[in-house]
Amino acid sequence: MVDEALKERDQSKSPTPTRTVYGWGWGRWAWRTLTSMRTAVILLALLALAAIPGSFLPQRNVATDPAAVPLFYRDHPTMAPWLDRLFLFDVYASPWFAAVYLLLLVSMTGCVLPRCAKLWQECRAEPTRAPTRLSRMDGHRELSVQSDRGSVLRRATEILSRRGYRVVQAPGEVRAEKGYVREVGNLMFHLSLLLLLVGMASGKLLGFEGRAALADGDTFTNVESSYDEFSRSALTRVDELTPFSVTLDGLDAEFALSGSRAGEPRKFDATVTYLQADGTEKSASIKPNQPLDIEGTKLFLTGHGYAPRVTVRDGTGEVVFAGPVIFLPIENNFTSDGVVKAPNAQPTQLGFEGLFLPTAPTNEGDRSQFPGLIAPRLDLTAYTGDLGMDRGAPQSVYAIELDGMEEVAQKQMRVGDSLELPDGAGSITFDGVSRFANFQIAYDPGKEISLVAAIFLMVGLTTSLVVRRRRVWVRAVDSGSTVTVEIAGQSLTRRDLPPADLVRLERELLSLNKSLERTPS
Amino acid sequence: MTWARLSDDLVVATMMILALAFCLYAVSMAQRTTRQRGVAKEPVTTPAAASSAAGGALEHEPEVGPPWSERTARIASVMVVMGLVLNAAAVLARGIAAERAPWGNMYEFAIVGSTAILGAYVAGLSRYPLHRLGIWVIGLVLVTLGSAVTVLYTPVDALIPVLDSYWLAIHVGAAIVSGGAFTVAAVTSAVQLVRPGRHPERDEMLERVSYGLIVFAFPVWTFAVIAGAVWAEAAWGRYWGWDPKETWAFITWVFYAAYLHAQSTAGWRGKRAAWFSIAGYIAFLFNFIGVNMWVGGLHSYAGV
Numbered sequence: 001m002v003d004e005a006l007k008e009r010d011q012s013k014s015p016t017p018t019r020t021v022y023g024w025g026w027g028r029w030a031w032r033t034l035t036s037m038r039t040a041v042i043l044l045a046l047l048a049l050a051a052i053p054g055s056f057l058p059q060r061n062v063a064t065d066p067a068a069v070p071l072f073y074r075d076h077p078t079m080a081p082w083l084d085r086l087f088l089f090d091v092y093a094s095p096w097f098a099a100v101y102l103l104l105l106v107s108m109t110g111c112v113l114p115r116c117a118k119l120w121q122e123c124r125a126e127p128t129r130a131p132t133r134l135s136r137m138d139g140h141r142e143l144s145v146q147s148d149r150g151s152v153l154r155r156a157t158e159i160l161s162r163r164g165y166r167v168v169q170a171p172g173e174v175r176a177e178k179g180y181v182r183e184v185g186n187l188m189f190h191l192s193l194l195l196l197l198v199g200m201a202s203g204k205l206l207g208f209e210g211r212a213a214l215a216d217g218d219t220f221t222n223v224e225s226s227y228d229e230f231s232r233s234a235l236t237r238v239d240e241l242t243p244f245s246v247t248l249d250g251l252d253a254e255f256a257l258s259g260s261r262a263g264e265p266r267k268f269d270a271t272v273t274y275l276q277a278d279g280t281e282k283s284a285s286i287k288p289n290q291p292l293d294i295e296g297t298k299l300f301l302t303g304h305g306y307a308p309r310v311t312v313r314d315g316t317g318e319v320v321f322a323g324p325v326i327f328l329p330i331e332n333n334f335t336s337d338g339v340v341k342a343p344n345a346q347p348t349q350l351g352f353e354g355l356f357l358p359t360a361p362t363n364e365g366d367r368s369q370f371p372g373l374i375a376p377r378l379d380l381t382a383y384t385g386d387l388g389m390d391r392g393a394p395q396s397v398y399a400i401e402l403d404g405m406e407e408v409a410q411k412q413m414r415v416g417d418s419l420e421l422p423d424g425a426g427s428i429t430f431d432g433v434s435r436f437a438n439f440q441i442a443y444d445p446g447k448e449i450s451l452v453a454a455i456f457l458m459v460g461l462t463t464s465l466v467v468r469r470r471r472v473w474v475r476a477v478d479s480g481s482t483v484t485v486e487i488a489g490q491s492l493t494r495r496d497l498p499p500a501d502l503v504r505l506e507r508e509l510l511s512l513n514k515s516l517e518r519t520p521s
Numbered sequence: 522m523t524w525a526r527l528s529d530d531l532v533v534a535t536m537m538i539l540a541l542a543f544c545l546y547a548v549s550m551a552q553r554t555t556r557q558r559g560v561a562k563e564p565v566t567t568p569a570a571a572s573s574a575a576g577g578a579l580e581h582e583p584e585v586g587p588p589w590s591e592r593t594a595r596i597a598s599v600m601v602v603m604g605l606v607l608n609a610a611a612v613l614a615r616g617i618a619a620e621r622a623p624w625g626n627m628y629e630f631a632i633v634g635s636t637a638i639l640g641a642y643v644a645g646l647s648r649y650p651l652h653r654l655g656i657w658v659i660g661l662v663l664v665t666l667g668s669a670v671t672v673l674y675t676p677v678d679a680l681i682p683v684l685d686s687y688w689l690a691i692h693v694g695a696a697i698v699s700g701g702a703f704t705v706a707a708v709t710s711a712v713q714l715v716r717p718g719r720h721p722e723r724d725e726m727l728e729r730v731s732y733g734l735i736v737f738a739f740p741v742w743t744f745a746v747i748a749g750a751v752w753a754e755a756a757w758g759r760y761w762g763w764d765p766k767e768t769w770a771f772i773t774w775v776f777y778a779a780y781l782h783a784q785s786t787a788g789w790r791g792k793r794a795a796w797f798s799i800a801g802y803i804a805f806l807f808n809f810i811g812v813n814m815w816v817g818g819l820h821s822y823a824g825v
Contacts, residue, residue: 044779052768288685
């Protein structure tokens, strides 16, 4: 088909180099092969296949759960290092994935740029001349008009120009072509993919993504150390983060109370106050789908949970810890676990592991019955000994290093209860419950570029698939007192030639008859 | 009667009329088979009879009027159109009952998805003699609706906060529309791959149908992915994160892109291109069902 001829790279130029340089021929052949449509199809299939493993194996830097890869390592200690060597935990940043898409982009560019040049030439050249046998083309029709050749061709030119064709009137025939914008759309689509890559790359190179959990009343300051987790990019300037601070004033969560989906979240909003570098203080509400944008750095509310408030006293009666402690939910009804550490306690350091249930069952069970705060219970296990926090290795705030610790007491506590540790080591009091909110904080300077690329992509793709490029020819031959007119067209795409243009042309040319009949009275 | 109840009843009505259409398509298939056997046994006398025995879908039949198999299939097709109307009404009633776009959980995806498949099939039917594929398409729709009312059924309820956005209507709506067209294209491609070359005219027609459907669905799918990226940016702070659902949307997109490129590559049209259509559809289906059930990720709140 003609579309092939259009789409295939211009192969017709005969390879007749004026001088033969060793290696040139091979290079030419390699480039031809790389930029051919067949290679593109194969590379596309490879790209699709290469993307698959990343959806089944935990991925670093892209996964929702940052602990997924370490967890996989723990569960599959022999297999994991081998998968890691094959970059299977970083599929989308792996050299082999990059190899496929870079080859594809090179192949595409190598195919598209010559086609841009070709389109430019075609737009400047005249539409192709009519084939000798018009009857073999699409929608061929023949009519005889009582008029002269000149006026038939003039009229045809007029009609086709009005329909948006590029028209050339040659002796005895009219040549017209329409739908160049299809190829423009096609090229725009392919080039916008390059722009999209630029947008994605600048986000990856200059942006960052981080996470921070804030309990009611906590303040977050936008410096790297405030983040619970911070993934920087190659060129992120950590000392140049947008200066601001955010205080969580309150969190409002509601759950469906009845029905088959009782316990499903129905609403959760965070009310915050934020302070910017210029001293302005504003209040805002952050909800799912409604982030807070502070000069390009965006805060998204991604999760929430409970932070029991406790007071810890040591053996001397000093308060060594007081306030809310973030407990991470482990299931949909917000059964949550967390730890309290009191490294400054005397005479021995104190640590507590706990399970928090917002709605405790009436029996001894240790699973919350509902996500809302109805009957809170805190199950604590107390440890004394060495927390190991001065050994230098960084510790998670959500776990206790139990190596140097000894379990001394356990208790299920309601709000207001206290747990006295044996041997006068200290005590802990469950004062109440606050909420905490999880924020995802992101800065992506490339996203506007990506959005523009996506719009170009969409417009280009739609144009290239909707617009039909086609040619129309009108040939007029004198035969006695009448003119025999032949009309035919050709679709340059896979779809059929739309008959409307030819039908209209035929009708309007036949109307020359009537006007002639009327005029010479 | 509440709108929710009405919607449930309409789904049942849709299934009944489609079941009837399915049976008629089966009858039509049987009529065609017996007729072809009968013709093949007799000595072939005229070229017209010979070509009709070859069974090309576009052949002019030598008998007076269309054969019985065609008539039965036409009645079935009329029932499919009625089924489409009923199904669309069920979706509408569900939307009124829920006061939102009715595609917020798997049950709703299934009933809207079957509307999309029926819509794409009827659209194809209006231009090509596709009714011989009816039995496969309607079979698929019946399985979809059947699992909707048995396994997936969820009463009308409000959305969870992450889904409560107008992007739901746009992103998921576009995905479902393209899904309907992809489904019918997958059926035509699959039939094309069964003993290709035996009926060149049939293969040509099937290829035109799949190509037309994919040319329509590919930009819609692209739009669904882009809208999803815009929504992800607003909801999670990044527009692309290789979440399993995103990854499989990408894989689907790339397979269909390969299909379109294969269509304009010499020697790749026909069988090879049809494989890409099938591969794209498997990726699409896996994304819709498999990712929710076995893989998880950020999109898994929709439940099964």
